[in-house]
Amino acid sequence: MGVGTFFHYFGTVLLLAATALLIVVSVTAPVVNDLSILKVDVSGSSTIDRITFGTFGYCIIRDGPDDCTKAHVGYDATAALAGVQGLTFSKGDRDSARVLTRVLILHPIAAGLTFLAFLLCLGTSFLGSFVASLFSFLAFVVTVVAMACDFAGFEIIKHAVNTRGPNNLHARWGPTVWCILAAAALNLIATVLVFITCCAGRRKKSHTHRGKADY
Template sequence: MRQTGFFHHIGTFLLLAATVLLIMTDISAPVVNGISMLRVNLNNRGTTSDRDPSLTFGTFGYCVRDTTASGQDFCSRSHVGYDPVAIVEQNVDDVDFSDVAQDSSKGLTRVMILHPIATGLAFISFLLALGAGVVGSFLASLGSLLTFIVTLVALICDFVSFAIVKNEVNNNDNGARAVWGAASWTLLASAICSLLATIIVFFTCCSARFHRRREARVVKDVPDGYGTPVRRRRWW
């Protein structure tokens, strides 16, 4: 695949980047307190200027940060699916979610199990792309496409789920403010990387196959005996 090696390496790098970005999403709260899909700043707690109380929602749970007198954080255990609306209602004043909104937000958090699945698919696609062969590139492009689809589904569900919480918090004059966290943007970036990797790796696969066929056709069209040295007869 020497004709398209440079572009193939770009596609391989994008798959590695997608894997790393998805890992960052996977280790969001409660694994790493400061990395979140959605962050709710609790400025209505009446704390001093050196305190920064907040709620951080991640892939497998949430953290309540800097709300106690000691400044310690409380994080849930890691599990699939949780109720972000209930956590917000416990810590934010004057919010009123409907039952439909609460059930929708809670149900969509279960879809976040797709985050580690997409991570595994991206890593497998990266390993396949390292082979740099036609078959490996084709399988890598299929894996990258599947990674993009899974990531896109997770991305849509995550934004819908947390948008319910974000809009309700920000639409009330309660002093709290909800913003998208870094893990949401790494998930979006990983979807873009996997899509670009799919296009590039598939292009290099098709291009390499085209070059192979052209080289085989050139060899086949060479006349018999062309370029073959003539054996000289001895005088005796």
Template sequence: MGLGRFIHHFGGFLLFAATVLLVVVDITAPVVNDISLLKIDLGSSADGSGVTFGTFGYCVLDVNGQDDCSKAKIGYNPAQVITDVDGTEFSNASENTSKALTRVMVLHPVATGLSFIAFILCLGAGTLGSFMASMVSALACLVTIVALACDFVVFGIIKRKVNDSNTGSSAHWSVGIWLVVVSAICTLAATVVVFFTCCAGRARRRRESNKMATIHE
């Protein structure tokens, strides 16, 4: 295996890694209760020990000995959840913004699908397959970055308000948000690597064709 092919397969590995990481993000709360993008550790006066916010919903942990989770759906109201649980108040603008942007989280599974498609295309040995893989990878990277930006805006609003309140609750970023960051980096790196190896392979074949034509002259 040549160096160029090895580098190309490394790009494929990055796409596969991004796909796996994004799958984990897709199954954050309420699918898997303890995996989240943002976690709230609740004060002593609140019911439950914490709240986990995920891509398609949330869970209030340890309510009367069990977790109380929402149904998985596109879009929910994280500000209202916190208000109901520990009494933290949000302005109408903050609540409406955070609620609206949770609908954009549907981009997480979209990015997952695009990363997987790019990985499959990357397995192809042809120049066209590699070029298409780099283009789909670039699109996956763009979608992931948009989703990440919305995540930080939505949960940044919640995190700041909870930490500034006097309820005794504290909010912090959880593993899910960092998985999205790493996924964005992986897809960006894969785009560069696969496109570079595609161009390098095409240039090499052109040189070989020119060399063969010279030999036969």
């Protein structure tokens, strides 16, 4: 196995890892109740432990059965905290958070694009590798846009809870926000590796053909 082939398959493995990370982000609350992009811890409460916000909704985690929204594109994240004393959201904040949660549909879209790039990378032809690098770059762009919306939309909730909310509430980023950051980095690295190796393979093939013609 040549160096170029090694880097090509290494890029392929990175795409598979990025796909797995993006799938994890896509199945956050309310699909998996305790898996979150943003988490609000509630201390001193006998009924509520925490509130988890995900791609398609949120869950209120209780000692008993959890209270979750139905999974759908776009939701009012501020509604989970509407009854908290002393915590209010302006109409602009509510509308911004709702609009940005609609963009979170990009999480599964990015996962699909990354998986298509992975499948294309399984072949070693120049055309397949070139198209794979295009899909990988597109997945990187979509992932970055989704990540930006994650931070922008949920920062509204996080800032409000930590600055205007009662002392028994504390908002912090959930583990999956770092999954999407890692997925973006893996997609970018894979794009570079696959593109460089497919170009190098094309150049080597061209030189081989030229050498045979000269011979």
